[in-house]
Amino acid sequence: NAGVTQNPKFQVLKTGQSMTLQCAQDMNHNSMYWYRQDPGMGLRLIYYSASEGTTDKGEVPNGYNVSRLNKREFSLRLESAAPSQTSVYFCASSERGTQYFGPGTRLLVL
């Protein structure tokens, strides 16, 4: 089992460009999450999907959209990237509360 995978691992964008961060899990978990990690801020929840077909905002949803494509995949989209979105993005999945994380996507917006 690969667990939670994320693509790409690194990305550099210019302000105003768009991109989609991909996440997939092979643990048959119902719930999936997107977090961002910034120095001194810990992890902050952007969006989550409690089950296939549902998505909800987290603590910092502005500037992002998500799609729960199927039970395995949960993507995060930046429509118009801003320098404030420079961060490390983590996807996670869970069953009965315990969350398992992917390796992260490091995004730099210039």
Next chain:
Amino acid sequence: GEDVEQSLFLSVREGDSSVINCTYTDSSSTYLYWYKQEPGAGLQLLTYIFSNMDMKQDQRLTVLLNKKDKHLSLRIADTQTGDSAIYFCAEKIDSGYALNFGKGTSLLVTP
């Protein structure tokens, strides 16, 4: 959510015990977690404790939970240089889906 607080930095010598502390403020927390993050990597689940327990031991790791004081600690016995990482405390609130994370404690193990 309410804040989960951790000290930011801890330095220990190799072979000593490390104790990383965490306080949480939500009394409805059901599970409390410890995650480890090595440089450039994702978060790795180390251990967790259910809120009706007060202690859990797993090899070199001991988790202590004091519900009255809302205090959680992670003790690492015989700390090794490979234990150098950031350790995150997290709580799951009964009514929620997501975890509420602390800002992480950087553990530095010196030879």
